[in-house]
Amino acid sequence: MRLPTPGAFSVKVPEGRLFLLGDTRGNSADSRYRFEEAEGGTVPLSAVKGALIDEDDPLVVGLRSAVPVGGGLLFLGAVSGVVALRLRRRAVTAATPMADTVPVPGV
CATH class of the missing domain: 1.10.287 (Helix Hairpins)
Structure with missing residues (x-):
């Protein structure tokens, strides 16, 4: 299922939060699709489960x-x-x- 790609946008990411973008932009339900929600679609750092290698x-x-x-x-x-x-x-x-x-x- 291919999701429609949102148009151009501008976002200010608050301190301690992340704006996430998927690798396959045309098929990723990432922060762009939650842009209208509170905090501009960003997620708190505490929600990230992983580590940088x-x-x-x-x-x-x-x-x-x-x-x-x-x-x-x-x-x-x-x-x-x-x-x-x-x-x-x-x-x-x-x-x-x-x-x-x-x-x-x-x-």
Whole structure:
């Protein structure tokens, strides 16, 4: 469901409150849609449940480092799968008697 985007507006955010905007502006029921309510659609800081994660946070650094490792493991798995498939085909071909050979009678 796409909400109609409000037109241009001006807002003064009181001390200790936040004016929230969604990432997808055309589909976010954010402070713009509560602009006519008390406090201009702002919310108190105490209503925010979360924390700012710094770019140097160990979790962020670890996740950023894990992405190339995961890509390398994915590549290694794909190469291993291709090698295993070729080895299996080669083993089946070696075990199968050749169909186009004709046995020599009396030998």
